[in-house]
Amino acid sequence: xxxxxxxxxxxxxxxxxxxxxxxxxxxxxxxxxxxxxxxxxxxxxxxxxxxxxxxxxxxxxxxxxxxxxxxxxxxxxxxxxxxxxxxxxxxxxxxxxxxxxxxxxxxxxxxxxxxxxxxxxxxxxxxxxxxxxxxxxxxxxxxxxxxxxxxxxxxxxxxxxxxxxxxxxxxxxxx
Amino acid sequence: xxxxxxxxxxxxxxxxxxxxxxxxxxxxxxxxxxxxxxxxxxxxxxxxxxxxxxxxxxxxxxxxxxxxxxxxxxxxxxxxxxxxxxxxxxxxxxxxxxxxxxxxxxxxxxxxxxxxxxxxxxxxxxxxxxxxxxxxxxxxxxxxxxxxxxxxxxxxxxxxxx
Numbered sequence: 001x002x003x004x005x006x007x008x009x010x011x012x013x014x015x016x017x018x019x020x021x022x023x024x025x026x027x028x029x030x031x032x033x034x035x036x037x038x039x040x041x042x043x044x045x046x047x048x049x050x051x052x053x054x055x056x057x058x059x060x061x062x063x064x065x066x067x068x069x070x071x072x073x074x075x076x077x078x079x080x081x082x083x084x085x086x087x088x089x090x091x092x093x094x095x096x097x098x099x100x101x102x103x104x105x106x107x108x109x110x111x112x113x114x115x116x117x118x119x120x121x122x123x124x125x126x127x128x129x130x131x132x133x134x135x136x137x138x139x140x141x142x143x144x145x146x147x148x149x150x151x152x153x154x155x156x157x158x159x160x161x162x163x164x165x166x167x168x169x170x171x172x173x174x175x
Numbered sequence: 176x177x178x179x180x181x182x183x184x185x186x187x188x189x190x191x192x193x194x195x196x197x198x199x200x201x202x203x204x205x206x207x208x209x210x211x212x213x214x215x216x217x218x219x220x221x222x223x224x225x226x227x228x229x230x231x232x233x234x235x236x237x238x239x240x241x242x243x244x245x246x247x248x249x250x251x252x253x254x255x256x257x258x259x260x261x262x263x264x265x266x267x268x269x270x271x272x273x274x275x276x277x278x279x280x281x282x283x284x285x286x287x288x289x290x291x292x293x294x295x296x297x298x299x300x301x302x303x304x305x306x307x308x309x310x311x312x313x314x315x316x317x318x319x320x321x322x323x324x325x326x327x328x329x330x331x332x333x334x335x336x337x
Contacts, residue, residue: 110277158243
């Protein structure tokens with residue numbers, strides 16, 4: 001027969017094990033709650049990081065870059081004619097640069113607020129690729145170049161612009 | 176009186192609690208520290224210089240009707256005159272002032288406090304007078320871009336204060 005002292009010891013150990021298990025379960029639940037509460041924030045941060053990386057490199061990607069159309073190979077140079085053609089075929093680039101990522105090119109100098117369409121190009125200032133509103137964004141300076149005609153002579157015209165990349169804000173999404 | 180063995184156990188227990196608490200605090204501090212978005216990013220300043228140098232000005236010479244800003248700097252260094260009789264340095268200075276004013280607005284309660292642009296030759300001589308606006312603050316982002324055209328070498332220094 002187990003004596004009373006040993007029974008007490010077993011009881012003590014059981015209580016101790018229960019307490020320790022309960023403690024770890026509570027801590028685990030706390031950690032999980034904290035982690036999942038910041039999930040949307042983390043998703044937005046990732047989208048933001050993607051937008052920042054995109055904005056630094058997109059001007060030199062084949063869909064946008066001037067290449068050698070304007071003399072030497074130029075960095076941060078966007079071919080405006082190419083972008084207008086891209087805008088007309090933008091449906092084929094669905095989610096190509098990320099989910100709900102919108103790209104806008106805005107002339108800084110000379111300044112203006114005329115939205116570009118095939119009808120008014122090149123006498124306009126803003127090329128919005130997806131024709132959606134830009135909410136939160138990252139931006140970078142670029143040179144927006146095109147071929148222009150003056151007195152029957154073709155020349156390269158480059159203007160200063162900003163490329164804006166907007167990203168999805170997951171914190172705005174309702175559950 | 177508490178026996179010595181019990182005292183030692185208590186000290187050990189307290190030490191473990193303190194150690195766990197310190198590790199926990201460090202972990203909490205690190206996880207709560209979010210990287211702050213900079214007002215001005217370095218890549219913006221670098222891209223700005225690269226982009227404005229490609230800008231097509233309204234000053235031309237006998238080779239090109241409209242010089243890119245980078246070539247206008249060389250024309251200014253060589254003391255050339257535009258086709259419409261304006262001095263290339265005057266056109267350079269006014270165009271750059273307008274470009275920077277459009278790109279980095281410092282009026283009102285904007286986060287940008289000021290800027291400075293200088294174009295200097297290898298020997299330290301200014302190509303055009305310093306273009307600046309606003310205040311010089313402790314926080315800044317700047318870059319220097321050297322150029323080695325056929326004529327004299329020069330560099331473009333641009334700093335934004337925020």
